[in-house]
Amino acid sequence: MLYFAYDLLKDCYHQLDTVDPVSLWRLVYNLAEKPDAFRSAKQYNCYQRFVYSRVSVENCSLSNTPKNPDIENQEKCRTNLVSWKSYVCRVMERICAKFWEFALHVPHIKSIHEEKMKHNKVLTILKFCCEKNGKIRNIRDGFEDALILAVKNDIPEVIEQITQFFPLSIRNTRDDRCTLYQLAIMNRCENAYNFLVHEATYHRDSHHHRAGYYFQDNLLHLAAKLAPQHKLNKVNGATLQMQKELEWFQEVSKLMSPEQRTTRNKEKETPMMVFSKQHENLRQKGEDWMKSTANSYTIIAPLIIAIACSAIITVLGGNNGDTGKAIYEKKPSYIIFLVLDALSLFTSTTSLLWFLSILTARYADEDFLYKLPKRLIVDLIILFMSVTAMLIAFSAVLYIMFGQENWWILLVIGVTTLLPISSFVTLQLPLLVDLIYSTYGRGVFGKRSERRITS
Numbered sequence: 251m252l253y254f255a256y257d258l259l260k261d262c263y264h265q266l267d268t269v270d271p272v273s274l275w276r277l278v279y280n281l282a283e284k285p286d287a288f289r290s291a292k293q294y295n296c297y298q299r300f301v302y303s304r305v306s307v308e309n310c311s312l313s314n315t316p317k318n319p320d321i322e323n324q325e326k327c328r329t330n331l332v333s334w335k336s337y338v339c340r341v342m343e344r345i346c347a348k349f350w351e352f353a354l355h356v357p358h359i360k361s362i363h364e365e366k367m368k369h370n371k372v373l374t375i376l377k378f379c380c381e382k383n384g385k386i387r388n389i390r391d392g393f394e395d396a397l398i399l400a401v402k403n404d405i406p407e408v409i410e411q412i413t414q415f416f417p418l419s420i421r422n423t424r425d426d427r428c429t430l431y432q433l434a435i436m437n438r439c440e441n442a443y444n445f446l447v448h449e450a451t452y453h454r455d456s457h458h459h460r461a462g463y464y465f466q467d468n469l470l471h472l473a474a475k476l477a478p479q480h481k482l483n484k485v486n487g488a489t490l491q492m493q494k495e496l497e498w499f500q501e502v503s504k505l506m507s508p509e510q511r512t513t514r515n516k517e518k519e520t521p522m523m524v525f526s527k528q529h530e531n532l533r534q535k536g537e538d539w540m541k542s543t544a545n546s547y548t549i550i551a552p553l554i555i556a557i558a559c560s561a562i563i564t565v566l567g568g569n570n571g572d573t574g575k576a577i578y579e580k581k582p583s584y585i586i587f588l589v590l591d592a593l594s595l596f597t598s599t600t601s602l603l604w605f606l607s608i609l610t611a612r613y614a615d616e617d618f619l620y621k622l623p624k625r626l627i628v629d630l631i632i633l634f635m636s637v638t639a640m641l642i643a644f645s646a647v648l649y650i651m652f653g654q655e656n657w658w659i660l661l662v663i664g665v666t667t668l669l670p671i672s673s674f675v676t677l678q679l680p681l682l683v684d685l686i687y688s689t690y691g692r693g694v695f696g697k698r699s700e701r702r703i704t705s
Contacts, residue, residue, distance in 0.1 A: 274379040275393060281408060282399040287372045288407045290441045292365070301359055305350050307367045373407060380411040393419055401430050401446075404439035409446070420446070435472045435502060438481040440695055447505065466516040467524075473502035474525035476532065488535035490688050492618040495532070499525055500619070501695055526615055537613045540622055544608040547633060551602040554636050558595035561643070562588070587646040594639035601632040623689045630682045637674055641667050 285291040294302060353359045383393070393412050397419055400408035409430075413420045420430060434443040476482075477495060485491045499521075503511055512520050519527070526533075608625050611617060645667045649660055 274383055275396060278376060278379045278393070278408065278412070279396040279399060281372060281376055282396045282403060282405060284372075285403045285405050287368065288405050289366075289369045290404070290406050298362060301362050302366055304346075305354070305359065305363045305366060306347065307363065307370055376408060376411050380415045383415070397430070398433065401433045401439060401442045402437050404434075404437070404441045406441045406445040406449075409442060410449070431469065432472055435469055435498070436475070438477040438498060443501075444695055468506065468510055468513055468515075468521070469502050470499070470506050470511060470513075470521035471515050471519075471524050473499050474521045474528060476528040482532075485688075486684055488532055488539050489618060489623065490684060492529065492532050492536045492615075493623060493688055495525075495529060496616065496619040497695070529615065533613070533615060533618070536618055536622075540608055540611075540613075540626065543626065544605045544629070547629060548602060548605045548609075551598045551605065551633065551636070554594060554598035554640055555602065558591050558598065558640060558643075561647075562591045562595065581650060583646045583650050587643050587650070590639040590643035590646065594636050594643060597632050597636035597639065601629055601636055604629045604632065620689060623685050627682065627685050627689065630678060630685075634674060634678070638671055641670060 281287065289302075354363055393416055397409065397412050400406075400412070431443070431446055433439075434446055477498070482491050485494050503521075514520055515524070604625055608622065608629070611622060611625075613622070645663045648663050652659055
């Protein structure tokens with residue numbers, strides 16, 4: 251449908267001067283209903299973002315006139331003027347261009363290329379509609395609905411284009427009691443919020459509207475309320491959901507003055523009181539999940555402690571009757587066993603103490619932001635080290651007892667040791683990655699430099 255609209259506009263580009271402005275606003279409204287058609291809705295990983303930024307697409311302009319119609323002649327005129335460094339750079343650019351042309355035969359790169367092409371075409375349609383209606387001063391019917399829908403669907407591209415040609419629209423909505431900032435916060439639309447707060451601050455009185463009231467609730471009261479369920483479902487687990495809600499609360503509190511952070515609403519509640527009340531059930535679910543997870547791991551840690559302690563006390567192979575030292579003391583495999591067994595003992599003991607700290611934590615609201623996730627991350631990493639060290643130490647014992655310089659036994663032991671280690675990584679790594687990314691990653695709002703919307 252979007253490709254059809256793009257092709258139709260391109261074919262009839264020179265006949266669009268008489269197009270009905272209301273129809274263009276309807277098209278913008280339809281685009282605001284489709285967040286998946288824009289780049290901001292895509293959650294690419296690091297590799298996909300790299301490919302997306304490097305792969306090139308053809309010019310998506312509706313006009314058939316090329317921007318640089320005489321590029322070849324221009325390059326010939328400049329050939330004698332450029333230095334050898336510029337020449338090398340241009341050669342490298344052409345090599346990279348050829349590489350990406352060849353890479354388009356790879357299925358997943360081709361898919362990213364097609365998505366980027368779709369995003370560019372949709373953005374071209376959006377720019378055309380807003381630019382056409384922006385030239386007509388009295389034509390404003392329709393942009394309010396499209397703007398509100400874009401905020402609710404978290405599409406900063408639509409917000410940017412409408413506010414670019416209608417700057418005052420950022421302060422206008424059909425409902426005088428609710429501003430765009432409040433809509434973005436209530437619906438937990440981080441992309442729209444980032445644009446409105448960090449990119450659209452050139453508007454006059456923007457701070458007044460950011461700190462406006464909605465039924466006597468300021469922005470921090472709105473951020474303190476529980477997010478819509480479909481937004482919470484995007485995050486795995488009650489603990490990470492609580493963490494995301496706290497990130498929203500802290501981010502919005504940065505916009506507020508100290509007096510506004512303690513302002514009471516019509517129910518005589520401060521924003522923090524509203525947050526605690528609204529998130530009581532979510533906090534309880536997060537506490538139950540953390541305790542059940544810690545209880546599960548506290549079963550493993552004592553077992554490793556018992557095994558490692560008994561193994562290190564029992565001298566493998568016995569003692570030398572004359573010196574009293576271990577018979578295998580000079581064998582490298584025995585030294586590996588001692589070191590890794592001691593490491594397993596110490597790490598499992600440390601892990602047990604950290605798990606006990608989770609079980610005895612106070613579970614205040616603010617603890618879910620950093621303290622509790624950090625403890626669980628440390629626990630999982632230390633426990634993985636303990637399990638790995640124990641298995642390798644056990645493998646060293648098997649090699650000492652049965653290896654007898656037979657390399658194939660070492661190979662069998664190594665393969666069988668990797669089985670439980672890989673199982674542990676496969677089962678627990680997704681949880682660890684989610685915790686690390688949510689706690690130490692870009693967060694809900696990301697870095698300021700990455701929030702800007704490319705036109």
